[in-house]
Amino acid sequence: MERKQIVIIGGGPAGLVAADVLSPFHDVHIYEKEKGVGQKFLVAGKGGFNITNSLMGEDLVKKYSPEYFLKDALLDFDSTAVREWLSQMGIPTFAGSSGRVFPEKGLTPADVLKKLKEKLILQGVEFHLKHAFTGFDGDQSVTFKSGRNKIVVQSDYFIFALGGASWPVTGSTGEWIKIFRKNGIRTLPFQSSNCGIHISWPENIQTIHAGKPLKNIAVTVNGFLSKGEALITEYGLEGNAIYPIVPEIRNSLALNGAVQIHLDLKPFNTEEQLVQKVQGKTSTKTKNYAEIFNLDSAQLALIKAFTSKEIFLSPELFAASLKQIAFPVDSLRPVEEAISTIGGIDLQEMNPDFSINKLPNCFAIGEMLDWDAPTGGFLLQGSFSMGHWVGNKILERENH
Ligand SMILES: Cc1cc2nc3c(=O)[nH]c(=O)nc-3n(C[C@H](O)[C@H](O)[C@H](O)COP(=O)(O)OP(=O)(O)OC[C@H]3O[C@@H](n4cnc5c(N)ncnc54)[C@H](O)[C@@H]3O)c2cc1C
Incomplete structure (x- = not known):
């Protein structure tokens, strides 16, 4: 041959x-x-x-x-x-x-x-x-x-x-x-692809919480779900829970110019289970929420930044919100970093x-x-x- x-x-x-x-x-x-x-x-x-x-x-x-x-x-x-x-x-x-x-x-x-x-x-x-x-x-x-x-x-x-x-x-x-x-x-x-996403964070998240992980979360975009961990960064979010939804985000940004992702901080609990934890409770203090739902300061800052005041004033609404915090995504990180x-x-x-x-x-x-x-x-x-x-x-x- x-x-x-x-x-x-x-x-x-x-x-x-x-x-x-x-x-x-x-x-x-x-x-x-x-x-x-x-x-x-x-x-x-x-x-x-x-x-x-x-x-x-x-x-x-x-x-x-x-x-x-x-x-x-x-x-x-x-x-x-x-x-x-x-x-x-x-x-x-x-x-x-x-x-x-x-x-x-x-x-x-x-x-x-x-x-x-x-x-x-x-x-x-x-x-x-x-x-x-x-x-x-x-x-x-x-x-x-x-x-x-x-x-x-x-x-x-x-x-x-x-x-x-x-x-x-x-x-x-x-x-x-x-x-x-x-x-x-x-x-x-x-x-x-397989890259971080840009989110316009309020200043306190950028300065105080960048570098903190969000463990055991689920993220959804257009019904497409990904579970894992994300890292809060100065520019947005990065990590193995984010990468699988990048194609959906990319497509939506190209088609509509805008897209929202939904963060579930408690993917192992149903909304009903979370609401049950606050049934009969009247306190709406952040400290109490943190204890009841085992939330750290970064998670609390995200909830504060992306939900309304009314939600904080109702334990049931607060409980439900833990499963659906909506953030608008501005864009994907540049090609060089993907x-x-x-x-x-x-x-x-x-x-x-x-x-x-x-x-x-x-x-x-x-x-x-x-x-x-x-x-x-x-x-x-x-x-x-x-x-x-x-x-x-x-x-x-x-x-x-
Ligand atoms: C930080 C990071 C972590 C990763 N971790 C993983 C992981 O854990 N698991 C996984 O599956 N994948 C991972 N990947 C992805 C994986 O490394 C790539 O998908 C893979 O290397 C692609 O292989 P390739 O041979 O197609 O191209 P490359 O590996 O990109 O190789 C292309 C080669 O072509 C050469 N070249 C380019 N232009 C020219 C030219 N004009 N003339 C001559 N040579 C040229 C380049 O120098 C390069 O050596 C990771 C990527 C990055 C950036």
Whole structure:
């Protein structure tokens, strides 16, 4: 079998997995503009390093939007397969009670990246660091800038894995989008996903309560519910209870220019149970409310800021209000700060094997395509699955 030349551009999780699948059979070169590969993967440990999620089958697929686009890739290289692949590299994993999968205690993203790089080097992958992709040069070549030099590289196949646009300091700047647009590939502007939200807080919340967590809450927007924790910040709210409702907030802001979210501070109690706690009680002192409902100063400040005086003057109304504090959301945090982005290459430009229909022998995978998934290990799982799928599809083309 003739060995082909395969150029992978972008050394994030998607590109590295594709290199792993292809390098035993073909000559694989990874071109990366930073001084090291996997820079965004290295920051994935911030706030808990979820390397995949134990959801399987349709339950896994349903976490992705649009579902159809990643379905085959996800089912082919699912979270069990990812864990097996990691384990073979000496990275054992465990699933937490929430389904999030972590590398065993003490293993960091840097350890995982090191093992994967060692494996790729053994399999003959060549790394070309500090090489920024700058354009297409006919059907079979692309150009790079390395220092002051322009380099033209020919290849049988090109796999683009250039990432989205969040955390540009890691190299994922999204600047590549202009090159694709110029070459007639439809792209969509990057937008924040899995990000914080802006709320116009009163001054006391900004100055006194920023940095305090709201634990065990539920948040609803347009009937879509998310449970977990949120952090009060100077600009609004951040955290795992907020990220899953970002797509709904984004859509509503785009459609109507405004959206309200509803905060439930007591998701484990019904309204009736809460009202019962104050039945027959007449005191409307904040101190008493705090004791009866076990509310801290940040929660009380939020209730004060976003409910009317009448509610405080009626124990029953106060009890009921704990389950539905309404805040208007002004906007989403900027793309640069988001955990992930949507936008990038329009999926209509893509074939089921992740080749780009207008560019023969070019493929695109990972966050540079316009799909979305929540945090909890699903983002990395999506990129791993796409890298694996594209690798296998190229092997099939070459009759392996
Ligand atoms: C703070 C943070 C925490 C996260 N935590 C998790 C987590 O715990 N679990 C999870 O599942 N996901 C997490 N994610 C998301 C996850 O890291 C990304 O979804 C994933 O890295 C995307 O992989 P990718 O290969 O598509 O792109 P990237 O990882 O973005 O890689 C793209 C690569 O392309 C390179 N590149 C860009 N432009 C060029 C160019 N012109 N020429 C050459 N190279 C170029 C970049 O330098 C980069 O190395 C986190 C993200 C952030 C920001």
